[in-house]
Amino acid sequence: MERPEQVAHAGTAEDSVKIIPLGGLGEVGRNMCVVEYKNDIIVIDVGFGFAEDDMPGIDYTLPNISYLDGKQDRILGIILTHGHMDHVGGLPYLIQRLGNPPIYTANLTRAIAIKRHQEFPHLPELDITLVDPKEHNKITLGQFEIEFFHVNHNIPDDVALIISTPAGRIVHTADFKFDPKPLNEQPADLDFIRSIGDRGVTVLMSDSTNAEKEGKAVSESVIQDNLEVIFKEVTGMLIVGTFSSMINRVQQLVTLSERYGRKVIFDGFSLKSNVEVAKELNQISIKKETQIPISDIDRYPRNKITLIGTGAQGEGRAVLMRIASGEHRYMQLKKGDSVMFSSSVIPGNERTVQRLKDLFYRSGARVYHYGMMDIHASGHAHKEDLRLMHQLIRPKFLMPIHGHYSMMVNQSYIGQEEGIPEENIIIADNGSIVHITPKSWWMDKKMAPSDIVMVDGLGIGDIGSVVLRDRQVLAEDGMFVIVSLIDSKTGKVRGSPDIISRGFVYLKENKELLMQVRKKVRLIIERKSTRPINWVDLKDILRDEIGLFLFQKTERRPMILPVVIEI
Structure with missing residues (x-):
């Protein structure tokens, strides 16, 4: 997959840190991001998304992890920011393909991930190491040092990340909001977050979900x-x-x-x-x-x-x-x-x-x-919360994450208002390969695979666009099956073609239409049944001509399934 090359600054790919979002950009959910430096890879979150209205029969959607195929031995760890399914729900489906790397996360997230994993008894146990964001625990994975710090969300044990890399510090906010009076936990430590900015931050990767909402998130x-x-x-x-x-x-x-x-x-x-x-x-x-x-x-x-x-x-x-x-x-x-x-x-x-x-x-x-009164509070930062995060962190580059494209763009406006030059703002897509150096950033022209992987029952990724399109047709206009017997000697239709319809029209109330279809099927077959009969061509002609005829009569486009049997 390729995109027009987007270059903000010159740089050297060999010495750059790469950030590759595989899900969560241009959408809400399916969060997953790769950070890579030479032979070292860390993964942030492995979430799933929910099926949309145009995905009949689909249970969940997953990030496409083809970019990591063949690189499993380079994945040093997975970091889970919190226990919502759009951040941890993809683990049971993808963990083996990722090579079962170690996982680092806080207490509640660990318990939720394990509980979810128990629903898949055929999988090996997860290798999870606990971290405490309130203690600012640090871990070292290859060339990366990751420091955890506490932020508020609408689930406890939400962790944000300071990733120290050869290109400088990357701060990943996770899903967050600033809540002065949270429930059952402490507010975020603003002095500590300010101290992160004092150390110098190359890239701020910031939650964009509520970047279009004015004011502050409700406490x-x-x-x-x-x-x-x-x-x-x-x-x-x-x-x-x-x-x-x-x-x-x-x-x-x-x-x-x-x-x-x-x-x-x-x-x-x-x-x-x-x-x-x-x-x-x-x-x-x-x-x-x-x-x-x-x-x-x-x-x-x-x-x-x-x-x-x-x-x-x-x-x-x-x-x-x-x-x-x-x-x-x-x-x-x-x-x-x-x-x-x-x-x-x-x-x-x-x-x-x-x-x-x-x-x-x-x-x-x-x-x-919640439309009547505030009985639900989003766990995501509104504009003024985002503004405060920018003021505390003061990054060189801003990379909005976690949200639809309009949300990410609205966060970029806040960044510009807080002094970040427009050319220092990275609006990426799922699959973008973003290179970071201490003084520059750019995107590769070639993108990582980022198309949606669908989960349907036990099947993962085996439902493609063709199957989905067929389901959409069946859901909207039904199907129309034509069964016809052809005399092998004469090429004539034997008897009357059988019609089976589901979700298209009620056959008993449309006898005139069915009589016309049978007559047309007979004419098409006897006109086109050359010797020897080309079955593929004949079925295609039946599908096209009967489909056009039914649309002219009903303005519907059912799936036409011709079954032609030679006897």
């Missing part, structure tokens, strides 16, 4: 106050939808439930798994008598129960959708119950979330969501 303390307002108001059962990895939010809900005398039920596999991990590490404090199994839901008054579940994005078989549609095994929604969406809407999920909210309203429930 978790504000969320706590607003959640308490709702707890005071609700009279029936409280059902809360949130992301399963938002351990801090779960703690807030548990604390308020205990304060107002409510039992807590966790429902949803990923949520229950993460809660158990967090409890083992004392990242969640919950009294033994507070948590009850969902099978005991009818043993307590409805106004004494908080149910925390998954599915706030409207996922079809998740907890919230099963409750809203009346298909939950243990509970039925009743008038007077309340539903709270303590989560944002991921772009692309607006329709499914709206449908879910409407189902709750139709059931007579009262619905609260």
Whole structure:
């Protein structure tokens, strides 16, 4: 894959440090980045992404790691910044192909990665070394020295990185925000971060997810106050939808439930798994008598129960959708119950979330969501948080990461406002090979492979664009199968062609159309069935001509599957 050569400064490739983002740029999710110097390679995060609307049947998307094929013995370690799936979820699918290198991360992230890995019993155990960002632990991997420091996010144990290289220091912020009153942890140490800038930083790689949002990120303390307002108001059962990895939010809900005398039920596999991990590490404090199994839901008054579940994005078989549609095994929604969406809407999920909210309203429930009041805080820095990070670090070069292209560009504007020359700002893409020296940067014309790798069931990367396009056609206009028998001696059609249709038209109500198709199939075959019959050409002609005929009649384009049998 190639791109127009983009050169900001001259430099020598032999002495440069290379930064190769394999995911997370121009998108939200699928985060993975390679840092390389001569024979030494480190990898930052191995995340997955969620399938988009135009990917029917796809479970997850992964970074393309073809660039690292044949270089496994040079990978000195993987650094995981935090426990969200868009940063660690790709490990079980890719760790063997990466050569099972050692992993370095903080306590909660380690536990989440191991718990996730246990779902894949055929894989070898992960080799994980714990680091403590609050102690500014350092590790040396080849030519790289990595120092860890604490930043706030919406999950504990988020780590940012100072990577000392022959080209100077690279600071990787991870996902972060500045929160003066975070939950269950200390605020980021601004004096320490300022001291990093005092040492001199060549490149700042900074989270861009909320670079288009004004002001500062909302503090978790504000969320706590607003959640308490709702707890005071609700009279029936409280059902809360949130992301399963938002351990801090779960703690807030548990604390308020205990304060107002409510039992807590966790429902949803990923949520229950993460809660158990967090409890083992004392990242969640919950009294033994507070948590009850969902099978005991009818043993307590409805106004004494908080149910925390998954599915706030409207996922079809998740907890919230099963409750809203009346298909939950243990509970039925009743008038007077309340539903709270303590989560944002991921772009692309607006329709499914709206449908879910409407189902709750139709059931007579009262619905609260973050559009009404601050009951969800993003874990990502807003403009003023980013500005502060730039002021503290004062880098020579800025490389926005983690966000859509517009988000990265908006962070570049902040960098320019803080004195970074435009030519010192690196707007890269997935697959860009960025060279860094102490005084210059440039990109290779050739790019690393960066196309999306799709996970479908047990298959990884075996679903290509052709298969996906076929699925899209089937999903939109269905399929139309034509089965025809041809007399081997005469080349004439035997009997009437059979028509099988799925997802196109209801055959019983379109008999006239089917009669016309059968007649046209017969004419095409008898006109084109030369001796000997060229089966490939005949099927192509049937596919094209019947496809055009059906479009003229219906303005739909089903997948045409001709089956021609010689007898």
